[in-house]
Amino acid sequence: MARLLITSGPTRQYLDPVRYITNCSSGLMGAALAQAALELGHQVTILTGPVTICYPDAASVIEVLSTDEMLSHAVAQFPDFDGVIGAAAPCDYKPSQVSQEKLVKDGSGINLELFETPDVIATLGQSKLDHQWVVGFALETDDHRFRATTKAQQKCCDLIVLNGVTALNSTMTSIHILTQQGECVLRAHGTKQDVSHEILSVVQRRLIDFDGEEGP
């Protein structure tokens, strides 16, 4: 039995009390991964942004709103886990200033300076201990395998799951799993439930059952 942290869903970065930047991540992939992990007998905690779906009852759920909140919970929780699967789509830009009052339209528009938010999975990857593992997700609008491999290296991910924008808020997905060296160890297409079982099989074989004597 391993202890798995799964990040899931979108986060929000507010411009003012009403408007925010986000994406249409639904949490479906995180829920499906959690269910697959629970069925393998693992202990699962889901760290989720705002979603309307229901997570498996047997998982613990921590709810956050912004990327900074997701990061701080992830950093605080990670020492208690064996590994993390980063299925969330944290909003990676945030306004340099957040208005306390609703911005009032005056006909002239606004100029919004956006900073990059800290990368949750990269932060965990860079601080992970020898016994811990990190599986990242890369969402690309093209099949940018090279960029996904670079991301795996930069984020210190043991494995990276590459998927496309059509997976967002869909019940279906198509994925590749790449190692840091760019080797493709799984291609899968189907419902998020079915694909999650395949992903968890790879995680189980390469990261959980692995005895540490040779590279995963």
Add this chain to the structure above:
Amino acid sequence: MARLLITSGPTRQYLDPVRYITNCSSGLMGAALAQAALELGHQVTILTGPVTICYPDAASVIEVLSTDEMLSHAVAQFPDFDGVIGAAAPCDYKPSQVSQEKLVKDGSGINLELFETPDVIATLGQSKLDHQWVVGFALETDDHRFRATTKAQQKCCDLIVLNGVTALNSTMTSIHILTQQGECVLRAHGTKQDVSHEILSVVQRRLIDFDGEEGP
């Protein structure tokens, strides 16, 4: 029997294929207003942005994504209706440019120029015929009655419903209904279902049953 158009839910304005600006409008108020109108025997069409709630089966539903889409459907549909209730929270800023590819983080952030989107209810209000009526909503983070009245005048609304930011994505709401002259004709607090019945009573009395011989 009147023919009512109800706008509902948020809209999205995309920065790139993944990220968008929106708000947490749930469509609950639009659904409750539709239900209250149907119970009074009216014919109801809901023009809605992306929501996860279910609308009443007896209402027709038109789904849109962006504010421009909501506007073009509203303008095309409005001649077939006696009145419109603008319960939607259309996103009122849109990026001057939308990237066709997912924006790639490079550590430097981005500068986003936002234009104001056209106002759906103001456009309908300014083009309405003598027999048609328009009820707007104003969402303010303070109790800005003066601004709501100004909005009613600018948008040519017969009535404006003033509510607060806490109403967004909540099952409860607190509203005032103001005339163009700033007269408060209803204060109500409660579930969106109960408040919707009170709003529809005012609409029925002042706009639907009204015989046209004196100001509503």
